[in-house]
Amino acid sequence: MAEPDPLLSDPSLADPAAVAPGGHGIGATAAPLWHGRFAEGPAEELWEYTLSLPFDQRLAPYDIAGCRAHARGLADADILTDDDVAAVIAALDTVGAELAGGLLEFAPTDEDIHTVIERRVTELAGAAGARLHTGRSRNDQVATAFRLFCKDAVATLAEHVVELQAVLLEQAAGAGTAYLPGYTHMQQAQPVLLAHHLLAHFWAFSRDLDRLADAARRLDVSPLGAGALAGSSLPLDPAATAQRLGFAGSFRNSLDAVSDRDFAAEILFAAALIGVHLSRIGEEIVIWSTEEFGFVRLADAYSTGSSMLPQKKNPDIAELARGKAGRVIGNLTGLLATIKALPLAYNRDLQEDKEPVFDSVDQVRRGLGAVAGMLATIEFRTDRMQASADSPYAAATDLAEYLVRSGVPFRDAHAVVGSVVRRSIDNGVPLADLVAAEPLLGDAAVGLLGSGVSVTQRTTPGGAGPDPVAEQLQSARLQCDSDRSTAERLRSTVSVSVLS
Numbered sequence: 001m002a003e004p005d006p007l008l009s010d011p012s013l014a015d016p017a018a019v020a021p022g023g024h025g026i027g028a029t030a031a032p033l034w035h036g037r038f039a040e041g042p043a044e045e046l047w048e049y050t051l052s053l054p055f056d057q058r059l060a061p062y063d064i065a066g067c068r069a070h071a072r073g074l075a076d077a078d079i080l081t082d083d084d085v086a087a088v089i090a091a092l093d094t095v096g097a098e099l100a101g102g103l104l105e106f107a108p109t110d111e112d113i114h115t116v117i118e119r120r121v122t123e124l125a126g127a128a129g130a131r132l133h134t135g136r137s138r139n140d141q142v143a144t145a146f147r148l149f150c151k152d153a154v155a156t157l158a159e160h161v162v163e164l165q166a167v168l169l170e171q172a173a174g175a176g177t178a179y180l181p182g183y184t185h186m187q188q189a190q191p192v193l194l195a196h197h198l199l200a201h202f203w204a205f206s207r208d209l210d211r212l213a214d215a216a217r218r219l220d221v222s223p224l225g226a227g228a229l230a231g232s233s234l235p236l237d238p239a240a241t242a243q244r245l246g247f248a249g250s251f252r253n254s255l256d257a258v259s260d261r262d263f264a265a266e267i268l269f270a271a272a273l274i275g276v277h278l279s280r281i282g283e284e285i286v287i288w289s290t291e292e293f294g295f296v297r298l299a300d301a302y303s304t305g306s307s308m309l310p311q312k313k314n315p316d317i318a319e320l321a322r323g324k325a326g327r328v329i330g331n332l333t334g335l336l337a338t339i340k341a342l343p344l345a346y347n348r349d350l351q352e353d354k355e356p357v358f359d360s361v362d363q364v365r366r367g368l369g370a371v372a373g374m375l376a377t378i379e380f381r382t383d384r385m386q387a388s389a390d391s392p393y394a395a396a397t398d399l400a401e402y403l404v405r406s407g408v409p410f411r412d413a414h415a416v417v418g419s420v421v422r423r424s425i426d427n428g429v430p431l432a433d434l435v436a437a438e439p440l441l442g443d444a445a446v447g448l449l450g451s452g453v454s455v456t457q458r459t460t461p462g463g464a465g466p467d468p469v470a471e472q473l474q475s476a477r478l479q480c481d482s483d484r485s486t487a488e489r490l491r492s493t494v495s496v497s498v499l500s
Helices: 044-050 053-076 082-100 113-125 138-174 194-219 238-244 254-259 262-288 316-339 348-376 382-389 392-405 410-427 431-437 443-449 466-492
Strands: 179-184 187-193
Touching: 053 082, 053 113, 053 138, 053 238, 053 348, 082 113, 113 138, 138 194, 138 254, 138 262, 138 348, 138 466, 179 194, 179 382, 187 194, 187 382, 187 392, 194 262, 194 466, 262 316, 262 348, 316 348, 392 410, 392 431, 392 443, 410 431, 431 443
Parallel strands: none
Antiparallel strands: 179 187
């Protein structure tokens, strides 16, 4: 019998170990998914540099869901039989249990979690498992699993945001008539009700929830069926697969489907702004908990101590909320730099899309929970707040507006009051004495300098006085209910829930 033409047959295909990453120090008995094109195995340096399995393992439950949906799609296309599908689904169930229990050993040729799952399914289901990747590329497969993770992440972040909103709302409702200095440029400006101050944070997080919900809308598109970049010649139905996975729709352009990471950038942006808002609270608590301010006392459970200084009670949660904001901002800028000028369609650069998202989701999720716990157990020292806010100079704007109500143009009123304040400070004369002596002000204006009077003067809707704050509390309660409904709706669209 004639010898096979070496140009028409490749003996390495009969021996996958010939092209496994073993010739350079790794050692293996299986080959990479793409070994057919290569006569030599990958170098150890290449393998170690390109390996993503250490971090993409957390996509396993989402990838298994995608595999289940794809298997049923292959059955609809008469590529898998009912028996094949049953074998594949059973194998996927086994793989999921093995991974969850830490029982599945990874092979040296497992590049990523998707390779692990396909290899193990093939071991368990035989030929049916080997057919599972029909009509599918890791490009659309990975993008699908990543989007499923992101849907779970968005719902989880939304739930944590609402829980923090509820804490802020409860503390605001319980603050009563307590007030504190309001600041601009970190200089005392005007007194505000404590409830008003807390609700300022509430509304910021409500906007964060809006951003998450908006990002979820564009995220909710399945790329499965796009293949490597151009779709498939097989009679697959991406829309049916999308429906099985709980996506709102399927891709419209296969190139865009496997290239798009806008959804990841949007989630990172939303997470970064949440981080910024947490850092603002953190900065306040750090300052307020100092001996010099003394506006708050932190619960022991949400504080730490010093290894050397026995008297210390440190606001570590607040400090980390401040510090980790830079980390999540960095994750956003890192991803934007990765996808900048990236040509269509898939490029290995996109392996770098997951760790920033994983990290930001983890840090922000934990930060929301920690800050919520800190604020739920905090003691507001309202006596210290009010004593600080009762400086007569904090009523300077009220004096100017008193003159405006008497017909004095605001700029003139501003100059008159500014002059009175300057003379009081320069000469060490009580402000009340100079106000009483000022012809345009007089004794009638002195009452505006009394303790707790200034904060009651804020009457415009949305302002810091008692009446507008009471209305704002009602509005915030309705908004919190609405935001909670939004978070519940986002969770209802998630087909794979792993995060919490």
